[in-house]
Amino acid sequence: MFNPVEKLKEFIRCASISTDSSAKAGMAAARDLVVDLLKSSGFKVDVVSIPSGVHPVIYAHRGGDESWPHVIVYGHYDVQPADPLNLWESPAFEPEIRGERIYGRGAADNKGPLLVHIAAITKLLEREPDLPLQITFVIEGEEEMGSPSFLPFLEQYKDRLGKADCVILSDTGSPREDQLVVTCGLRGLMLLDLIVTGPKMDLHSGLHGGVLRNPIQALTEVCASLHSPDGRVNVPGFYDDVLPVEQWERDELTKLGQSEEEYREFLGIPAFHPAKDYTPFEATRYGPTLEFNGIGGGYQGEGTKTVIPSKAFVKISCRLVSNQDPVKIRELVYNTIKERMPKDVTFELVNQHDAQAYVVVPPGRSNTPKDQSPVLARAFRATDSAVTEVFGNAPLYLREGGSVPIIADIKRVLGLDSMLLGLFLPEDNLHAPNESFHLGVMEKGILAVEKVYEKIARG
Amino acid sequence: MFNPVEKLKEFIRCASISTDSSAKAGMAAARDLVVDLLKSSGFKVDVVSIPSGVHPVIYAHRGGDESWPHVIVYGHYDVQPADPLNLWESPAFEPEIRGERIYGRGAADNKGPLLVHIAAITKLLEREPDLPLQITFVIEGEEEMGSPSFLPFLEQYKDRLGKADCVILSDTGSPREDQLVVTCGLRGLMLLDLIVTGPKMDLHSGLHGGVLRNPIQALTEVCASLHSPDGRVNVPGFYDDVLPVEQWERDELTKLGQSEEEYREFLGIPAFHPAKDYTPFEATRYGPTLEFNGIGGGYQGEGTKTVIPSKAFVKISCRLVSNQDPVKIRELVYNTIKERMPKDVTFELVNQHDAQAYVVVPPGRSNTPKDQSPVLARAFRATDSAVTEVFGNAPLYLREGGSVPIIADIKRVLGLDSMLLGLFLPEDNLHAPNESFHLGVMEKGILAVEKVYEKIARG
Numbered sequence: 001m002f003n004p005v006e007k008l009k010e011f012i013r014c015a016s017i018s019t020d021s022s023a024k025a026g027m028a029a030a031r032d033l034v035v036d037l038l039k040s041s042g043f044k045v046d047v048v049s050i051p052s053g054v055h056p057v058i059y060a061h062r063g064g065d066e067s068w069p070h071v072i073v074y075g076h077y078d079v080q081p082a083d084p085l086n087l088w089e090s091p092a093f094e095p096e097i098r099g100e101r102i103y104g105r106g107a108a109d110n111k112g113p114l115l116v117h118i119a120a121i122t123k124l125l126e127r128e129p130d131l132p133l134q135i136t137f138v139i140e141g142e143e144e145m146g147s148p149s150f151l152p153f154l155e156q157y158k159d160r161l162g163k164a165d166c167v168i169l170s171d172t173g174s175p176r177e178d179q180l181v182v183t184c185g186l187r188g189l190m191l192l193d194l195i196v197t198g199p200k201m202d203l204h205s206g207l208h209g210g211v212l213r214n215p216i217q218a219l220t221e222v223c224a225s226l227h228s229p230d231g232r233v234n235v236p237g238f239y240d241d242v243l244p245v246e247q248w249e250r251d252e253l254t255k256l257g258q259s260e261e262e263y264r265e266f267l268g269i270p271a272f273h274p275a276k277d278y279t280p281f282e283a284t285r286y287g288p289t290l291e292f293n294g295i296g297g298g299y300q301g302e303g304t305k306t307v308i309p310s311k312a313f314v315k316i317s318c319r320l321v322s323n324q325d326p327v328k329i330r331e332l333v334y335n336t337i338k339e340r341m342p343k344d345v346t347f348e349l350v351n352q353h354d355a356q357a358y359v360v361v362p363p364g365r366s367n368t369p370k371d372q373s374p375v376l377a378r379a380f381r382a383t384d385s386a387v388t389e390v391f392g393n394a395p396l397y398l399r400e401g402g403s404v405p406i407i408a409d410i411k412r413v414l415g416l417d418s419m420l421l422g423l424f425l426p427e428d429n430l431h432a433p434n435e436s437f438h439l440g441v442m443e444k445g446i447l448a449v450e451k452v453y454e455k456i457a458r459g
Numbered sequence: 460m461f462n463p464v465e466k467l468k469e470f471i472r473c474a475s476i477s478t479d480s481s482a483k484a485g486m487a488a489a490r491d492l493v494v495d496l497l498k499s500s501g502f503k504v505d506v507v508s509i510p511s512g513v514h515p516v517i518y519a520h521r522g523g524d525e526s527w528p529h530v531i532v533y534g535h536y537d538v539q540p541a542d543p544l545n546l547w548e549s550p551a552f553e554p555e556i557r558g559e560r561i562y563g564r565g566a567a568d569n570k571g572p573l574l575v576h577i578a579a580i581t582k583l584l585e586r587e588p589d590l591p592l593q594i595t596f597v598i599e600g601e602e603e604m605g606s607p608s609f610l611p612f613l614e615q616y617k618d619r620l621g622k623a624d625c626v627i628l629s630d631t632g633s634p635r636e637d638q639l640v641v642t643c644g645l646r647g648l649m650l651l652d653l654i655v656t657g658p659k660m661d662l663h664s665g666l667h668g669g670v671l672r673n674p675i676q677a678l679t680e681v682c683a684s685l686h687s688p689d690g691r692v693n694v695p696g697f698y699d700d701v702l703p704v705e706q707w708e709r710d711e712l713t714k715l716g717q718s719e720e721e722y723r724e725f726l727g728i729p730a731f732h733p734a735k736d737y738t739p740f741e742a743t744r745y746g747p748t749l750e751f752n753g754i755g756g757g758y759q760g761e762g763t764k765t766v767i768p769s770k771a772f773v774k775i776s777c778r779l780v781s782n783q784d785p786v787k788i789r790e791l792v793y794n795t796i797k798e799r800m801p802k803d804v805t806f807e808l809v810n811q812h813d814a815q816a817y818v819v820v821p822p823g824r825s826n827t828p829k830d831q832s833p834v835l836a837r838a839f840r841a842t843d844s845a846v847t848e849v850f851g852n853a854p855l856y857l858r859e860g861g862s863v864p865i866i867a868d869i870k871r872v873l874g875l876d877s878m879l880l881g882l883f884l885p886e887d888n889l890h891a892p893n894e895s896f897h898l899g900v901m902e903k904g905i906l907a908v909e910k911v912y913e914k915i916a917r918g
Contacts, residue, residue, distance in 0.1 A: 189765070191765070205752060206646060208726065209750050210743045210778065211726075211731055211742045212726060213690075216751035216753075220678070221679075223676070224680040225683075269657060269672075270805060271802060271803040272671060273671050280670045284666065284667055289668040289669040292673055292676055293664060294760075294764070295756050295759075296759040298752050300772075304812070312754060313759075315759075317664060319668050319669065344728060345728070401667070402665030402666055
């Protein structure tokens with residue numbers, strides 16, 4: 001069995017920035033490291049290049065009797081860019097342990113958590129070479145660039161992967177080192193740009209001001225119409241498919257013990273503004289949103305330029321929950337904008353990508369589907385007991401406000417649910433300088449996850 | 460008497476870009492050219508440096524008997540920058556005559572029109588050395604940078620300049636080479652920036668979306684509230700001081716013979732949107748406005764970034780008419796924004812500059828003030844007959860939608876009205892590549908303006 005911390009150092013040294021075309025060597029080194037580890041543990045490994053893709057997917061399989069449970073373990077070997085480099089206390093790709101943490105780009109996202117699963121399975125298989133469990137690792141190299149190859153990969157490997165029972169991964173967060181969260185839902189996404197055109201060229205506001213509707217005015221009028229004073233999205237039909245939040249989910253959330261006042265101060269806002277029927281903490285996890293991610297038009301420099309711009313735009317994103325379909329939501333938003341846009345300007349809508357929301361209900365909750373995979377249910381129960389035993393507290397079962405599109409893709413293409421065990425902490429600085437991973441969480445994580453896989457195998 | 464076209468070529472060759480600190484030689488050369496011309500015509504010339512200023516003002520005086528009429532002639536010797544240079548058909552500072560026009564930066568703004576006045580007066584004084592007319596030239600070098608020294612200069616020369624009867628200048632436009640306009644009003648300005656702050660840092664819209672009001676949302680809500688569906692500015696009290704448009708002004712405007720349909724096509728808009736009670740052509744000249752000159756916030760690049768920005772801003776400008784006071788309007792807009800801004804965000808308002816509107820009524824119109832300067836009235840009548848005689852059509856008396864702050868400053872500090880004879884044409888490309896001045900307008904302009912000054916002197 002390898003030394004997990006030393007191996008993580010080695011993994012971090014591979015500068016595997018997927019979006020940086022000059023980091024090919026780092027990508028290859030990271031991939032080789034993972035491939036070697038999995039081969040050493042007896043996996044049959046394929047490095048799968050997708051024609052349209054940039055970085056291959058590592059597909060590693062440990063077969064066995066068809067009757068054995070079969071889990072897919074997901075992870076990614078690529079990392080975010082490290083800049084701004086000058087804000088790092090130690091170099092991003094030279095791992096350094098300070099206190100209880102190991103610092104370096106990718107330490108928490110996703111190299112540390114991925115190694116937790118690889119180490120746990122390696123240990124377990126060394127101890128139990130005949131463990132009755134089929135395991136397939138799917139470890140991509142394009143997560144930080146939006147996983148462009150992942151869907152084609154799923155389609156290509158659909159027959160093989162579709163036979164598995166569920167997916168297990170650690171690419172979400174938990175609030176404290178002694179309180180893990182099993183993420184039971186992620187919000188979907190629908191993104192589009194709205195571009196409004198007024199006059200065909202920028203105009204002098206003295207010579208022409210007063211005769212026409214400024215495209216910024218038209219844009220703000222439409223944007224302002226998209227919310228009601230009660231905080232809800234004012235798009236007819238927007239909430240039609242939103243399922244009510246179950247009482248157990250509301251209760252689970254209160255166990256987090258977060259303070260609204262602390263959260264408000266963290267955000268630095270005078271007051272919250274959640275949609276009605278949601279508390280602040282519920283709003284970010286269980287409620288859908290329509291946000292403006294960016295707006296622009298006209299003169300934005302110092303001082304003044306008295307122009308009436310030809311164009312103005314806004315970038316809109318909707319976070320979607322439970323049954324909301326991004327395609328349907330896009331249509332509703334389109335129609336609403338079209339209906340409300342003043343007729344004295346023109347506009348266009350440009351689609352960006354979208355993602356389905358994802359919800360999985362742990363076994364034994366009031367709304368657990370009756371046809372839930374028994375292996376998935378076993379994975380949840382195994383996780384509950386192992387985490388309770390090793391971390392001292394039962395995990396919380398919460399939905400998260402972010403979006404992990406591949407989880408919904410897996411559900412849609414393979415029909416499989418995922419169990420997401422959060423291993424990074426708020427202090428880990430994901431996507432930021434001085435990213436780190438907590439060594440205590442790593443150590444305990446390996447212990448707990450080893451138990452999880454064992455229990456899934458043994459029942 | 461100098462050759463006006465040759466002198467204009469020489470003047471254009473002086474690259475007098477006031478905002479370009481590397482163009483000091485061009486500024487000095489342009490200034491020397493004007494000083495020499497005026498000295499040759501018998502003027503006593505002072506080059507007045509204002510301590511806070513960059514480029515001095517040329518003050519040139521021809522005195523005489525105290526009882527003689529006294530006119531101030533205003534102009535500026537600086538020009539706009541010439542970029543983008545690659546769009547010029549001939550180099551910006553190498554004058555070239557093509558067809559009926561002379562091309563070069565500053566040809567129309569303001570070197571050509573200024574030379575019209577200098578040439579006319581030079582000719583007139585050569586012919587009539589004892590002309591009973593006091594003339595003071597005030598020719599600044601900072602017009603294209605917002606005239607920062609002009610107000611201090613006026614204050615410093617208040618005693619001398621205040622004894623004059625009126626101001627005459629040509630720094631406005633006319634629609635056609637055979638149809639000049641005497642500009643009888645200019646709109647005022649009030650400019651401010653509104654900056655809205657939501658959370659204290661940019662937030663991930665997945666993790667935090669739904670709990671707070673996005674500052675772009677707050678901004679668009681307030682912006683959208685600032686107009687009514689009828690096109691009027693929805694700020695209580697905004698129209699309180701707006702004087703009704705006189706029937707003669709409406710009638711004068713129809714004489715322009717402009718086509719609404721052609722104007723709409725020029726703008727490239729599906730429909731006009733003037734405030735109620737104004738026709739499209741009236742709206743740009745006689746109506747006040749509130750425009751958004753620029754808006755910005757969050758992510759404005761390609762693709763998507765799902766951020767909730769910390770800040771968003773809009774740049775607001777109001778064009779003001781007749782009796783509207785920019786200070787009062789600023790207060791009204793401030794209070795309206797403050798009242799309507801959601802309380803779950805914070806905001807600040809940053810003042811930019813402002814300018815008073817200006818209106819002068821030609822003699823004999825229904826609303827001409829009874830205390831109008833007899834010399835000003837004479838200047839108007841002289842212009843009417845001289846322009847009719849030389850150009851074949853009587854001038855039109857129209858207000859213009861733009862703002863020339865120095866005109867209102869002159870009125871406020873010196874108590875003097877201005878007669879603005881428009882000498883540049885829409886095709887002259889002011890502030891743009893291939894600026895030009897029409898040689899026919901120049902030639903006829905000198906003839907007409909010579910008659911104007913003679914008639915003012917002779918009564």
